[in-house]
Amino acid sequence: MSNDKNAYPVADKSGRYGQFGGRYAPEVLMPALLELEQVFKDAKKDPVFKKQLAYYFKNLVGRPSPLLYCGNLSKKLGGAQIYLKNEGANLTGAHKINHCVGQILLAKRMGKKRIICETGAGQHGLATATVCASFGFECHVYMGARDVERQRPNVFWIEQLGGKVIPVQTGGARLKDAVNAALKDWITNVADSHYLLGSCVGPHPFPEINRYFQSVISREIKQQMKEATGHLPNYVIACVGGGSNAAGAFDAFLGEKSVELIGVEAGGQGKARGQNAARFSSGKIGVVEGFRSFWLLDEDGQVDDTHSISAGLDYAGVGPLHAYLHETGRVTYTSATDKQVLAAFQLLARHEGILPALESSHAVAEAVRLAPTLKPTQTIVVNLSGRAEKDIFIIAKNFADENFKEFMENWTIEANNHSLAENKNPEENNAKKKGQKRTSKGKGVAK
Numbered sequence: 001m002s003n004d005k006n007a008y009p010v011a012d013k014s015g016r017y018g019q020f021g022g023r024y025a026p027e028v029l030m031p032a033l034l035e036l037e038q039v040f041k042d043a044k045k046d047p048v049f050k051k052q053l054a055y056y057f058k059n060l061v062g063r064p065s066p067l068l069y070c071g072n073l074s075k076k077l078g079g080a081q082i083y084l085k086n087e088g089a090n091l092t093g094a095h096k097i098n099h100c101v102g103q104i105l106l107a108k109r110m111g112k113k114r115i116i117c118e119t120g121a122g123q124h125g126l127a128t129a130t131v132c133a134s135f136g137f138e139c140h141v142y143m144g145a146r147d148v149e150r151q152r153p154n155v156f157w158i159e160q161l162g163g164k165v166i167p168v169q170t171g172g173a174r175l176k177d178a179v180n181a182a183l184k185d186w187i188t189n190v191a192d193s194h195y196l197l198g199s200c201v202g203p204h205p206f207p208e209i210n211r212y213f214q215s216v217i218s219r220e221i222k223q224q225m226k227e228a229t230g231h232l233p234n235y236v237i238a239c240v241g242g243g244s245n246a247a248g249a250f251d252a253f254l255g256e257k258s259v260e261l262i263g264v265e266a267g268g269q270g271k272a273r274g275q276n277a278a279r280f281s282s283g284k285i286g287v288v289e290g291f292r293s294f295w296l297l298d299e300d301g302q303v304d305d306t307h308s309i310s311a312g313l314d315y316a317g318v319g320p321l322h323a324y325l326h327e328t329g330r331v332t333y334t335s336a337t338d339k340q341v342l343a344a345f346q347l348l349a350r351h352e353g354i355l356p357a358l359e360s361s362h363a364v365a366e367a368v369r370l371a372p373t374l375k376p377t378q379t380i381v382v383n384l385s386g387r388a389e390k391d392i393f394i395i396a397k398n399f400a401d402e403n404f405k406e407f408m409e410n411w412t413i414e415a416n417n418h419s420l421a422e423n424k425n426p427e428e429n430n431a432k433k434k435g436q437k438r439t440s441k442g443k444g445v446a447k
């Protein structure tokens with residue numbers, strides 16, 4: 001690979017970006033990974049596949065996603081002009097749907113019937129359940145038990161879409177544990193299952209595949225900024241969990257020397273061990289979950305606990321492309337604390353009428369810090385990877401919103417009364433339910 005920091009990095013034959021990446025997978029998965037690599041290579045050259053992808057991007061996802069000039073926020077902060085690339089406007093409310101559409105088309109080409117995935121914030125699980133419902137696949141979503149609790153709205157919607165959510169109790173019951181559980185499932189069921197991995201992580205070719213499908217974000221930004229300002233942006237900022245939205249937002253700018261790229265990790269509650277997910281400031285190089293990259297590891301080389309207010313950034317490892325871009329210096333990686341993230345969330349909500357997901361609020365926080373240091377002729381594009389609906393409980397709790405608390409208490413009382421009323425007369429209720437079931441079946445209504 002070229003040492004020129006402005007060259008466009010592509011994974012080599014063994015899936016490496018410099019010393020990072022690779023395909024450290026159990027033997028039983030190698031045929032599936034090689035098949036996936038070949039199908040992906042063929043699909044990229046196939047005009048029919050490209051047409052299908054463009055169709056679903058436009059008509060299912062709702063692309064192109066809008067680019068909004070944030071006049072109020074820019075004025076308030078002083079300095080640079082801020083633009084938002086709003087991936088939160090996509091179907092399912094985040095960028096994850098981009099690689100889900102791409103991978104489900106690949107799964108169809110491979111003749112697979114069953115989809116497995118992992119999810120942290122639930123956005124990738126939601127997007128996977130959506131494409132599974134749309135394309136007729138069975139859907140199994142592994143999610144850390146802790147994330148099941150804190151991202152309940154997405155769990156509910158995944159189930160409504162027909163997906164099965166499997167809470168993972170092992171380890172820290174977070175994203176890395178969900179990835180391990182999904183990998184175990186794939187090893188057992190590799191013949192008929194595709195692992196629809198949800199970020200630019202995992203063994204090759206997953207990081208390249210997801211980067212390819214997410215690169216639509218930066219291609220659109222390039223065109224939209226040229227239309228809006230006649231120029232490329234000076235800065236592009238994106239949050240970094242595994243790294244898929246950032247890889248997508250940076251991709252078309254990697255070879256553009258004039259564009260500075262900033263990735264923002266979870267600074268959590270501070271620098272202390274276990275209190276953040278800032279892999280570049282305190283991580284070590286290691287091989288975990290099939291790839292070589294920066295990981296938060298303990299003295300014995302075991303994966304450390306992490307913390308972030310946002311489940312989607314609460315991950316101990318970072319995608320290999322980002323590790324490479326960090327090493328070459330092409331991208332600057334920084335972090336935002338939970339406190340800064342909540343302040344940035346509120347600022348964007350109040351001044352622009354946009355509710356960013358907590359993950360995306362990390363990128364907003366960096367723009368809030370950076371903008372006043374720049375000139376009014378300079379521009380920043382913030383990739384808003386998702387919207388805030390899923391975070392309603394976390395945000396309400398952190399802002400100690402008494403009205404929301406009262407609503408929840410009343411809701412719980414009502415729900416308990418409802419089940420008490422049902423239990424009072426179980427025979428009558430059972431008979432009612434049976435009758436309802438018969439009617440539905442008779443009319444050919446779904447379950």
Ligand SMILES: Cc1ncc(COP(=O)(O)O)c(C=O)c1O
Pocket residue numbers: 094095120121122123124198199200239240241242243244245246311312313357359360385386387
């Ligand atoms: C809205 C949102 N943004 C960002 C992320 C982080 O993932 P990635 O770094 O792959 O974009 C997630 C992960 O769940 C997410 O839900």
